[in-house]
Amino acid sequence: MHKGSKISPLLTLDYIQHEDENKYFDRKSAQFRVKDLAPLISAFANADGGTIVLGISDKKRKLEGVNSVGEDKINNFINAPKDLCKPMPKYREEFIEIENDKGESDRLLLLHIFSSVDQIIRTVDDRTFLRIGDKKKEILGENLRNLEYAKNAIHYEDGINQYAQIEDLDEDLLREYQKRIEAEDVSIEQMLSARGFLVMRDGEKHLTNAAVLLFAKNVRQFYPNCRIRFIRYDGTSAKVGTRMNIIKDHNIEYPILKIIDKSKEYLATQFREFTALNPETGLFETVPEYPEFAWQEGIVNAVTHREYAMMGNYILVTMYDDRLEIESPGKLPNVVTVENIRETRFSRNPTISRVLTEMGWVRELNEGVKRIYADMKGFFLDQPEYSEPNFSVKLTLKNNIEVRKTRQNEHALQNLGEALWHDLDDLERQIVAYMTSHGGASRTDLEKHLGKSNRTVIKRINHLMQLGVIKARGDKHDPKRSYEMIFKENKYQVGIK
Structure with missing residues (x-):
């Protein structure tokens, strides 16, 4: 005997009999009129989906079952979403074997109504409902128009x-x-x-x-939500109160045809650079924190495909030490998922998208997304992550700053050899890792990096020079004197500038 739903495991027999009705499920007696299911089906489909359990009395919650009403009515229940709503919502029926309140073998009928993402589900008499809490509510006027925008039934x-x-x-x-x-x-x-x-x-x-x-x-x-808010945090998480760590909070407010350029100009000033030793030239070169195309295309896509009907929302770009997040209002249409976004095309705003394409901004969405993945890979960074938090689409680009720091130590160790590396104290290892990645450093640079005194740093520098690990550039009385690594061989070094 089945103890609950296989389609929605939360709906155990105990749950559907004893829990209060809520946003996601409703119970009805088999004596309930079939045609009266229409508003409930519409309500679930236009919200987040839900399950109608037939065969339990509403008030007393007795397990009546559905067998007593006959196969014709049971079939009418099963066909209700198709017969009573337009267009037909996606749904599945399911039976649960039970023992009814008379001690007889019986069944419950479950109608699993799935959420309709991009169209309104109306009843055949042209009424529209929405599930709010444990109630169905008819949607009219401005509320209906907003629902249509949200469902993309009209643009x-x-x-x-x-x-x-x-x-x-x-x-x-x-x-x-x-x-x-x-x-x-x-x-x-x-x-x-x-x-x-x-x-x-x-x-x-x-x-x-x-x-x-x-x-x-x-x-x-006219549209105070047509803006990009940039927030930069000091660290890898957002803190509040006395520990608040926001170091930049800037709004970029322009019409769509200007906001992309303006946001690119501003964000370009916020990114750090990494240094890398080119193994072919032996010269240190600067490397952007993120591939330029990746973050710029993220902005373009956010502006082009966001849900402008969500009046209280704006595009939020958040920068942490280890990642960049671009969050755009509005979920992906039902044909697109975070898994297939590289292959599937969509346009929530086809007119805006067309204009931006004509102005040279927009590629087909999947083409741009594919290149974001490719460019991140080309920079030896983690692949981009798409998610859908709080009715929005978020792109996360990671700069792998911790991995880069680890690689600094690995490269320094490879250059020195394991035996010598392990003979150094912790400060000396930090100096070697820093100088390996930067190609050199002054005493002042090292004092700032280590947070140590002049005397402590000079002591480590002298020891490393004695070991033949580093060498000086300039006379010891030269105020601009600096130090550089003595590389055993050309290796590709990555560091932070």
């Missing part, structure tokens, strides 16, 4: 802006766009109309949301 970018006028758009941006699409021989108004940015509603012309988001002089006036 937010194609909705009209009731307040913006053509005079609120940036003429320079419009002229540049005209030039790109070779439409300089027509007026700006004609171009906006031809491209679907200016539409007729109730006998009046209105700009679309896309037009204002793309071309506004002051986008904040």
Whole structure:
């Protein structure tokens, strides 16, 4: 005898009989009218999905079973999502064998209704419901419109802006766009109309949301969420209160056609550089903290594909010592997952995406994502990570700073040999690792790096010189005197600048 659902293991027989109804499950008696299931099915499908358990009385929670109502009604229950809703939501039926309250062998029928990500599920009489807590609620008016935007049943970018006028758009941006699409021989108004940015509603012309988001002089006036917030933390985690470790908090607020350039300019000033010894030239060269394409494409994708209907949300770029996170409002459409994002194309905002493509910003999404993976690999960094926290899409790029530090020690050890490496004290090893990765250092550099006094550092330097591990550059009275490693052989060294 089965003790619960195989499709949703949480739904044990004990759970579905004794737990209170909630956002994810509801129980009904088999005596319940089939047609009355329609609002409940719509509600679950438009929310996060859920299971309807048929065969348990609502109030007394008795195990009545479904056999007593006959196979015809049972089949009607099973077909209810198909017969009573439009379009039909994804669902599965399942039976659980039980002993009913009369001591007879019987069954419960479970209808597992799956969440509809990109379309609204309505009842056949054209009503729309949403599961909120343990209740179903009919959605009307503005709430229904917001749900449609969230489900991508209509595109937010194609909705009209009731307040913006053509005079609120940036003429320079419009002229540049005209030039790109070779439409300089027509007026700006004609171009906006031809491209679907200016539409007729109730006998009046209105700009679309896309037009204002793309071309506004002051986008904040209409869409305060059209911004990128950059936060940089000192360390690898965010702290609060007296330990708060935010060292940068900067907002970048421009229309879409400017925000990508402006964010690239600003972020480029925030990244550190690594130094590397080129084994072919024997010279130290600078290496970016992250591949330029990877973080720039992450920004472009966030701006292009975010959910602009989520009015309280903005793109958040967070920089830690060991990683960069780019978080964009709106989950991936149901055809795209974090697993198949390299191969699957989508566009939440096809109009905005088209314009950015025409302006030379956007590639097909999967092409750009593929190169992010390739460039991270080419820098010997961990592959990028995509996740979907809190109704958003997050790209995480790791710089492997700890791995790089470990590699410094490994390279230094390889250069010195194990026997000599183990004869050094901890400070001397830190000096060797630092100088191996940087190609050299002054006494002041080493004092800052080690956090030690002049006397302590000079003592270690002299010992390392006696061992033939390092050599001086310049006279001992020269204030600019520095030291460098004596390499046994050319090896590729990686470090932090």
